[in-house]
Amino acid sequence: xxxxxxxERFGILAIxxxxxxxHMWTALYAAFVNIGLATTVAxxxxxxxxxxxxxxxxxxxSVLGVLNLVNEVAxxxxxxxxxxxxxxxxxxAVYAIGFLATAAGYLLFPLATSIWDLSLxxxxxxxxxxxxxxxxxxxxxxxxxARDRGKIVALSGILNGLGVVVLALAIGKLPAVFVGQGMDxxxxxxxxxxxxxxxxxxxxxxxxxxxxxxxxxxxxxxVKLSTQLGVGVAAAKSNPRIVLAYASAFVxxxxxxxxxxxxxxxxxxAALENGASLADALDQGRIPFIVAQSAALLWPVVIALMIxxxxxxxxxAACMLLGxxxxxxxxxxxxxxxxxxxxxxxxxxxxxxxAFIGSxxxxxxxxxxxxxxxxxxxxxxxxxxxxLVLGTLGGVLFDVIGPASPFVLVGILNAAVGFGxxxxxxxxxxxPVAQEA
Numbered sequence: 001x002x003x004x005x006x007x008e009r010f011g012i013l014a015i016x017x018x019x020x021x022x023h024m025w026t027a028l029y030a031a032f033v034n035i036g037l038a039t040t041v042a043x044x045x046x047x048x049x050x051x052x053x054x055x056x057x058x059x060x061x062s063v064l065g066v067l068n069l070v071n072e073v074a075x076x077x078x079x080x081x082x083x084x085x086x087x088x089x090x091x092x093a094v095y096a097i098g099f100l101a102t103a104a105g106y107l108l109f110p111l112a113t114s115i116w117d118l119s120l121x122x123x124x125x126x127x128x129x130x131x132x133x134x135x136x137x138x139x140x141x142x143x144x145x146a147r148d149r150g151k152i153v154a155l156s157g158i159l160n161g162l163g164v165v166v167l168a169l170a171i172g173k174l175p176a177v178f179v180g181q182g183m184d185x186x187x188x189x190x191x192x193x194x195x196x197x198x199x200x201x202x203x204x205x206x207x208x209x210x211x212x213x214x215x216x217x218x219x220x221x222x223v224k225l226s227t228q229l230g231v232g233v234a235a236a237k238s239n240p241r242i243v244l245a246y247a248s249a250f251v252x253x254x255x256x257x258x259x260x261x262x263x264x265x266x267x268x269x270a271a272l273e274n275g276a277s278l279a280d281a282l283d284q285g286r287i288p289f290i291v292a293q294s295a296a297l298l299w300p301v302v303i304a305l306m307i308x309x310x311x312x313x314x315x316x317a318a319c320m321l322l323g324x325x326x327x328x329x330x331x332x333x334x335x336x337x338x339x340x341x342x343x344x345x346x347x348x349x350x351x352x353x354x355a356f357i358g359s360x361x362x363x364x365x366x367x368x369x370x371x372x373x374x375x376x377x378x379x380x381x382x383x384x385x386x387x388l389v390l391g392t393l394g395g396v397l398f399d400v401i402g403p404a405s406p407f408v409l410v411g412i413l414n415a416a417v418g419f420g421x422x423x424x425x426x427x428x429x430x431x432p433v434a435q436e437a
Contacts, residue, residue: 013152014145019212026210027139030095031156033203034136036163037102038129040196041109041122042260043172043289044189046268047282048110051185053118057269058399061406063115064261065395070119071126072388078130083138091139092211096204098131103200110190128200139211154300161297165290171196172286179279188279232378241313241366242375244420246382248316248359251413252323253383254390258406259352262394263289263345266336266403274337288336288345295349303354307361313425319358320418326351327411330404348407355414359383 008015010024045064049055055063086094105125112118136156144152171192178188236243268285276284307315326348333341367375390413394406 008145012148014148015143016145019143022210023212024143026206027136027143028155028159029206029210030132030136030139030203031159032163033167033199034132034163035160036165036167037099037196037200037203038133039164039168039260040106040171040193041125043168043264043282043286044109044193044196045261046265046285047175047189047278048112048118050268050272050278051189052110052112053115055115057272060265060269061262061395061398061403063395064265064398065392066115067119067122068257068261068391068395069388070122072384072391074123074126075130076384078127079134082131082134086135086138090213091135091142092207092213094131095135095139095207095211098128098135099200099204099207100128101125102128102132103197103204104128106193106197106200110186110193142212154304157300158297161293164293165297167199168286168290168293173283176279176283179277185278229378229381231374232381235368235375235378239366240424241362244313244316244417244424245359245363245366246379247417247420248320248355248362249379249383250386251320251390251410251417252355252359252386254386254410254413257387257391258327258394258410259289259292259348261391262398262403262406263292263336263348265398269403270336284337288341291342291345292349292352295346296353299350299353300357303357307358311425312362312365313421313428316358316362317418317421317425319354320414320421323351323355324411324415324418326354327407327414330407330411333404336403351414 008017010019010021013024015024045067046060049060049063050057082094082098102125105121105128108121108124109118112121140152140156174192174195175185175188178191179185183191232246236246264285266285267288268281271281271284272278303319306318310318329344329347333344335341336345363376363379367379390406390410394409397405397409
């Protein structure tokens with residue numbers, strides 16, 4: 001007779017009472033589609049700028065920067081509202097609404113007739129993405145016991161990356177397929193984004209049917225912005241390691257924005273300059289981004305092993321310097337679609353994810369028990385500000401100096417934080433008061 005299944009286990013994960021296998025499978029599905037569907041807008045925006053609005057190639061970087069600014073400002077408002085609403089009406093309701101809002105954003109996006117229209121539709125999209133990405137981390141914290149949070153974060157990270165690669169491959173290919181079947185380029189883009197919207201609607205239904213119903217018995221602590229600022233600054237004054245953690249968040253989160261927005265735009269620009277049609281240019285233009293994200297897919301396992309064994313400052317220095325090498329290597333790329341460029345985009349992907357994980361590891365160790373939520377909240381604010389600043393400035397540099405310049409800027413900042421870690425590590429080593437790793 002088979003032994004009964006343990007109701008508080010899901011494979012290698014210890015789950016909270018009342019959480020069923022179906023709830024966990026739904027959460028894993030969410031991890032796969034969440035970031036992948038969020039990334040679809042980065043894949044399709046350069047196409048819409050050309051097919052719908054006729055924005056010249058030498059102005060597209062600046063427009064992407066403006067759209068990034070609109071997106072991040074909207075997200076800053078949405079994250080807090082979505083979290084508070086989830087505590088009142090339940091996680092699955094906010095998750096489903098988030099996917100429906102994302103679907104609306106995708107349906108509206110290719111109907112834009114001006115940059116103002118596109119900016120407004122980007123706000124609709126941001127409302128959806130803010131709700132869904134906020135809920136993903138919340139349901140994982142709700143469903144999995146604290147001792148196995150590291151496992152579920154690693155698993156969801158792999159699924160996030162896999163979803164980005166698969167959905168970027170599939171949806172980015174659709175305009176070229178539709179043009180090949182006789183559609184004009186504008187209609188082909190609308191059809192591709194309509195399919196993305198359908199996937200969002202399906203995902204909303206999956207969330208509503210598959211997640212645990214009702215309101216969580218314990219709410220996630222919501223720290224006020226004023227409290228985050230006060231406690232976050234005070235912690236930085238008393239601990240220089242936290243200063244470096246904040247700096248690494250600013251740079252590492254900005255890394256993600258730069259790769260998502262400008263690797264695709266760079267590839268599409270190169271393809272158009274080589275004589276490709278707009279649909280084919282989008283198809284080819286995804287390649288640098290997909291190569292970078294594919295390289296980042298399993299690298300977290302290597303970095304996690306290193307971080308577990310190394311001094312935290314040494315580990316962050318190594319991660320940020322890896323990021324610097326990856327981003328600065330783009331200076332040597334003449335044609336982002338050439339075979340010679342692919343190893344450099346692999347290096348870019350490795351560097352990007354290394355910086356991101358390294359920043360998370362240091363703040364996780366240094367945030368004090370008292371005021372921990374506020375310090376981590378300030379850390380996340382630094383990351384959001386990094387995306388806002390670097391994503392917007394990157395667009396101007398893309399147009400004015402060249403497509404590699406946003407990446408070079410981030411590479412320099414990665415190097416600055418990495419060397420800052422080395423300086424502090426050496427200073428602590430000379431101090432008569434020994435510090436923990």
